[in-house]
Amino acid sequence: MxxxxxxxxxxxxxxxxxxxxxxxxxxxxxxxxxxxxxxxxxxxxxxxxxxxxxxxxxxxxxxxxxxxxxxxGAKVYRFTVTWGEERSTDDLEGVATKTSDHCPTDDQVRALMPKYTGVIMQTPPQFSAIKIAGERAYDLAREGETVDIPEREVEIGRLDLIEWLDERRTVFEVECGKGTYVRSLARDMGRDLGCFGHISELRRVEVEPxxxxxxxxxxxxxxxxxxxxxxxxxxxxxxxxxxxxxxxxxxxxxxxxxxxxxxxDCMPQVSVSDDAAVKIRLGNPVIVRGRDAPVEAEEACVTARGRLVAIGAIEAGMFKPKRVFAGR
Missing domain, CATH: 3.30.70 (Alpha-Beta Plaits)
Structure with a gap:
């Protein structure tokens, strides 16, 4: 048995x-x-x-x-940059690698900010989860290796200067897309300003939806x-x-x-009957009805009595499930 x-x-x-x-x-x-x-x-x-x-x-x-x-989904971060010091991890956890006595002015920082909005190229931190030849960059960095991490395209929807805590600490808020490293943003801004910088406080405020x-x-x-x-x-x-x-x-x-x-919430929603939900959970396509039901959609989700049934595509008014959810 x-x-x-x-x-x-x-x-x-x-x-x-x-x-x-x-x-x-x-x-x-x-x-x-x-x-x-x-x-x-x-x-x-x-x-x-x-x-x-x-x-x-x-x-x-x-x-x-x-x-x-x-x-x-888009993400929003509130973060503090401390100027005058670049660190190995680009945050408080690492050791100082570059220092400067220079402090940027408010005008200098604001003049630089447009460079870091929209679609930009960004190099992830040495201490990151990026895979290099099958190994995590942070594992290689901990072993003392300098990792050559290629630049990649990221999107920043907005970058706002919130306040100056003092002459060396500036608070920002950024809305960005998948794959953006806020630590890299602080590092690169510090280099452009000629004073270096690192993240001294970071909080994720929002994750869409x-x-x-x-x-x-x-x-x-x-x-x-x-x-x-x-x-x-x-x-x-x-x-x-x-x-x-x-x-x-x-x-x-x-x-x-x-x-x-x-x-x-980002995709079309279609409500179906209990009978249709049973068919969909078995992997069968069903005709979607209703005045607002889309005729074509690359991705849509169907619900029954307010509960999620499946994600799929709608072709010529027919919903074809790709991923189904249990009815519990």
């Missing part, structure tokens, strides 16, 4: 818009959230450095299928998770008896999730 596998976690789905604290790595954050929710599966949409804080969207369960759509209002802190999640601890008397084998269902026990922390479909 085959041995039954141990239950790995709850089959829940949704997004946790986590306000990652300073000092926590992205992988550690995912593991923590997965444990708090007792989820069977989890992943994040875009690494956030340990020294950075702010929005780290974490997908649970079926929501992991929508991670690529969040990865492609999520908003700051949806952020939840570690403290909030831990408090809600504590409410799910079983209570009651023990049975003869020492197991705790809890009269509540699993859904009731985890209702407080589950309420902090954002619906899986929120990640797909």
């Amino acid at each position: 085959a041995r039954r596998g141990k239950k790995k976690g709850r089959p829940i789905s949704g997004w946790v818009v986590f306000d990652k604290p300073h000092g926590m790595g992205s992988t550690d954050a995912v593991a923590k959230i997965k444990w708090l929710f007792k989820a069977d599966k989890a992943g994040h949409a875009g690494t956030l450095d340990p020294l950075a804080s702010g929005m780290l969207p974490i997908a649970l369960g079926e929501a992991t299928k929508t991670v690529p759509y969040v990865m492609d 999520f908003t700051p209002d949806e952020l939840v802190t570690l403290e909030e999640l831990e408090a809600a998770s504590a409410l799910a601890v079983p209570v009651g008397d023990a049975d003869d084998e020492g197991r705790i008896i809890d009269p509540r269902t699993e859904r009731e026990r985890f209702s407080a922390i589950d309420a902090l999730m954002v619906d899986t479909g929120a990640a797909l």
Whole structure:
């Protein structure tokens, strides 16, 4: 008789818009959230450095299928550049490699900023996750190697100067696309200004399509998770008896999730009947109906009773599923 596998976690789905604290790595954050929710599966949409804080969207369960759509979304960062020193990591973690007594003026910084908006070429930091000949750049850098990382094209929607904290520290806000390194932005601006610079504080404010209002802190999640601890008397084998269902026990922390479909606000949405949803989940195409239903769409998602059913293409009024989602 085959041995039954141990239950790995709850089959829940949704997004946790986590306000990652300073000092926590992205992988550690995912593991923590997965444990708090007792989820069977989890992943994040875009690494956030340990020294950075702010929005780290974490997908649970079926929501992991929508991670690529969040990865492609615009991101907003609030960051402080300290002038006069360039560091090996382009942030506070590294050692100083170049120094200058020069401090830029407000006029000089503002005159430079247009150079760093729009589509620009950027070289990622030596300490980055970029792969060089199959190895991560940060692994090579830690071994003392100087890595030749090629430039790549990135897009910066806007770059705003927020305030001067003092003559050596300037606060900026940037809206940028996938693959942009804010550390490289600070490094390159410092070089152009002839004074060098590095990131001394970094916070991710927003990741499209999520908003700051949806952020939840570690403290909030831990408090809600504590409410799910079983209570009651023990049975003869020492197991705790809890009269509540699993859904009731985890209702407080589950309420902090954002619906899986929120990640797909960027694409056309089509509502279908329960019968059509069953066919789609089996991989079958269906005709989409309704006054606002598109006739053609390279990508669209269908829902039934407000729940995500599938992502696919619409051709001549026919929805053809490419990725389906469980009905739970």
